[in-house]
Amino acid sequence: MKKFFAKNGPxxxxxxxxxxxxxxxxLGPILYSLYLSFTKYNIxxxxxxxxxxxxxxxxxxxDRFWKSLEVTFSYVFMSVPGKLIFALAVAMLLDKGMxxxxxxxxxxxxxxxxxxxxxxxxxxxxxxxxxxxxxxxLAKIGIEGPYWLNDPNYSLYTLVMLGMWQFGSPMLIFIAxxxxxxxxxxxxxxxxxxxxxxxxxxxxxxxxxxxxxxxxVLQMIDAFKTFSSAFxxxxxxxxxxxxxxxxxxxxxxxxxxxxxxxxxxxxxxxxMLIIAVFTGVAFFSSRYWxxxxxxxx
Amino acid sequence: xxxxxxxxxxxxxxxxxxxxxxxxxxxxxxxxxLVGPSGCGKSTLLRMIAGLEEITDGTISIGDRIVxxxxxAQRNLSMVFQSYALYPHMTVxxxxxxxxxxxxxxxxxxxxxxxxxxxxxQIEELLERKPRQLSGGQKQxxxxxxxxxxEPELFLFDEPLSNLDAELRVQMRVELAGLYQRLxxxxxxxxxxxxxxxxxxxxxxxxxAGIIEQVGTPFDLYNFPQNKFVATFIGSPKMNMxxxxxxxxxxxxxxxxxxxxxxNAPKSGNIHFGIRPEQFTIGKGGDxxxxxxxxxxxxLGSELFLYITLPSGHVVLVQAxxxxxxxxxxxxxxxxxxKNAHYFGEDNLRIPLYDEKK
Numbered sequence: 001m002k003k004f005f006a007k008n009g010p011x012x013x014x015x016x017x018x019x020x021x022x023x024x025x026x027l028g029p030i031l032y033s034l035y036l037s038f039t040k041y042n043i044x045x046x047x048x049x050x051x052x053x054x055x056x057x058x059x060x061x062x063d064r065f066w067k068s069l070e071v072t073f074s075y076v077f078m079s080v081p082g083k084l085i086f087a088l089a090v091a092m093l094l095d096k097g098m099x100x101x102x103x104x105x106x107x108x109x110x111x112x113x114x115x116x117x118x119x120x121x122x123x124x125x126x127x128x129x130x131x132x133x134x135x136x137x138l139a140k141i142g143i144e145g146p147y148w149l150n151d152p153n154y155s156l157y158t159l160v161m162l163g164m165w166q167f168g169s170p171m172l173i174f175i176a177x178x179x180x181x182x183x184x185x186x187x188x189x190x191x192x193x194x195x196x197x198x199x200x201x202x203x204x205x206x207x208x209x210x211x212x213x214x215x216x217v218l219q220m221i222d223a224f225k226t227f228s229s230a231f232x233x234x235x236x237x238x239x240x241x242x243x244x245x246x247x248x249x250x251x252x253x254x255x256x257x258x259x260x261x262x263x264x265x266x267x268x269x270x271x272m273l274i275i276a277v278f279t280g281v282a283f284f285s286s287r288y289w290x291x292x293x294x295x296x297x
Numbered sequence: 298x299x300x301x302x303x304x305x306x307x308x309x310x311x312x313x314x315x316x317x318x319x320x321x322x323x324x325x326x327x328x329x330x331l332v333g334p335s336g337c338g339k340s341t342l343l344r345m346i347a348g349l350e351e352i353t354d355g356t357i358s359i360g361d362r363i364v365x366x367x368x369x370a371q372r373n374l375s376m377v378f379q380s381y382a383l384y385p386h387m388t389v390x391x392x393x394x395x396x397x398x399x400x401x402x403x404x405x406x407x408x409x410x411x412x413x414x415x416x417x418x419q420i421e422e423l424l425e426r427k428p429r430q431l432s433g434g435q436k437q438x439x440x441x442x443x444x445x446x447x448e449p450e451l452f453l454f455d456e457p458l459s460n461l462d463a464e465l466r467v468q469m470r471v472e473l474a475g476l477y478q479r480l481x482x483x484x485x486x487x488x489x490x491x492x493x494x495x496x497x498x499x500x501x502x503x504x505x506a507g508i509i510e511q512v513g514t515p516f517d518l519y520n521f522p523q524n525k526f527v528a529t530f531i532g533s534p535k536m537n538m539x540x541x542x543x544x545x546x547x548x549x550x551x552x553x554x555x556x557x558x559x560x561n562a563p564k565s566g567n568i569h570f571g572i573r574p575e576q577f578t579i580g581k582g583g584d585x586x587x588x589x590x591x592x593x594x595x596x597l598g599s600e601l602f603l604y605i606t607l608p609s610g611h612v613v614l615v616q617a618x619x620x621x622x623x624x625x626x627x628x629x630x631x632x633x634x635x636k637n638a639h640y641f642g643e644d645n646l647r648i649p650l651y652d653e654k655k
Contacts, residue, residue, distance in 0.1 A: 191348075192396035194399050
């Protein structure tokens with residue numbers, strides 16, 4: 001025990017502000033929401049214990065819940081790999097040591113700062129509107145653009161593009177990771193007659209695996225939690241035809257439009273469980289594909 | 298076969314020229330060592346031969362082929378890096394096999410070659426380990442293994458021993474020499490350590506600031522340095538330099554006085570008089586003598602070095618018998634013989650006074 005604190009004490013010391021925030025502000029509401037998920041509660045009357053009824057309804061009778069899962073999973077499975085591949089590609093370009101690299105880095109990172117904001121979601125909405133910039137550009141080359149946002153066949157892809165556009169933060173982390181790979185390994189590989197493609201998958205990818213893994217987990221959690229962009233672009237209701245009814249949008253509406261706090265809480269806990277399971281699977285699988293330089297065996 | 302020819306090779310980075318038109322012929326099957334102080338361009342030169350750096354001007358050929366625009370992979374050479382550059386996520390076996398796999402060699406042949414190399418370098422029991430589980434010496438063996446498994450025409454070594462501790466360095470040096478004798482392939486070896494250069498090389502190239510100062514066998518470089526730089530760079534401890542003035546009857550040295558020189562010696566001007574620590578004699582004799590005080594003693598067991606301050610304040614380093622006891626502060630008589638010394642003119646170039654006789 002003494003040894004544990006001698007080794008980890010400073011770490012915990014620096015975590016104190018977070019612990020204060022978590023225990024004093026966050027933990028109470030979190031546990032309360034777990035309690036609420038077993039109740040019927042509309043704010044005006046005190047919560048009424050109904051046991052597992054919310055979960056039962058959700059899994060057995062609520063088609064909108066299943067649809068929201070489908071939307072959320074589709075988004076995660078498209079946007080996360082897309083974003084990571086895009087981020088890695090741009091990181092590798094920027095890592096080539098071009099001139100004014102700082103400028104480009106800032107330029108590419110900009111969408112990530114703006115991306116989370118409401119303003120950009122509104123901008124995105126205007127870009128992709130039927131009479132928006134994208135369609136008028138397409139019209140110039142003779143293509144009639146679809147109703148990007150109002151056609152359920154396209155609406156989710158528009159949002160995936162918005163997600164991918166915010167590749168700045170994984171890109172920065174990838175650049176740092178690429179910089180950490182010794183140059184001599186590529187030189188040795190070059191002399192060893194490895195093609196550029198072979199160098200990429202036999203050296204870059206395995207040595208970048210810890211960084212890829214870190215970005216994957218972070219981006220996955222982030223994608224499952226996507227809310228504000230979906231909320232704004234779908235007009236707050238997950239429209240059209242629930243095609244943008246992310247589980248976050250759905251639970252928001254259950255809570256604050258229909259005042260079904262109990263049911264909304266149970267949705268939130270299911271989302272929490274899904275994130276936990278996926279993160280767990282990622283960590284478990286990492287044993288087989290992530291190589292750490294300093295690990296001991 | 299695979300000699301290497303460098304013809305007026307130039308390398309510039311931006312406006313900065315760091316290799317100034319080097320001509321060099323590396324004979325087939327020789328062990329050529331590039332030596333020089335840090336920043337002299339020796340690693341850059343090696344990397345240009347390897348194909349890892351572009352050549353700004355001039356040509357490099359390996360065998361009969363000009364390789365200026367040939368990628369590293371197609372030059373049929375291999376390189377051992379100072380940092381070993383082992384692929385950290387692959388086992389030793391995979392590290393050794395990586396290059397062969399890229400050449401699309403049949404699996405059975407790869408396995409056979411890896412096994413052979415592992416046997417030669419005694420790393421058979423390490424084959425399933427990852428580089429981080431190896432000691433520095435083992436890593437270096439694997440790195441060498443990775444280069445010989447390809448059976449290239451030309452081996453390049455970029456300071457391969459400088460990350461090892463002193464004892465291991467000596468051991469690996471002997472092994473490298475053995476490997477060279479066994480393979481007989483052309484090797485080009487970069488080091489800043491002149492002992493490595495002297496012990497391994499069939500010929501040494503001394504580089505300074507991007508130009509070649511001298512090319513020759515270790516014997517030639519030690520006994521006939523062509524300029525003052527080579528004279529003081531080759532040999533450890535360093536050659537002593539005493540500034541003298543030429544006159545009609547020979548050379549006037551501070552502390553030692555007048556010595557006579559052959560007729561072909563210059564009759565005026567300054568001369569750098571170079572004498573190695575082992576070329577002094579303690580006691581009277583020789584062509585000139587001086588007395589001095591011992592200021593420092595370095596006892597190395599088999600040999601002994603004395604730092605002796607002469608009356609002018611100049612300090613010379615003298616090798617003495619390790620079997621004699623000396624004390625700091627002790628007064629000593631030193632003598633020297635003119636024909637054992639080296640003479641360099643004001644342009645720092647060798648004046649060959651006694652060379653034919655040596």
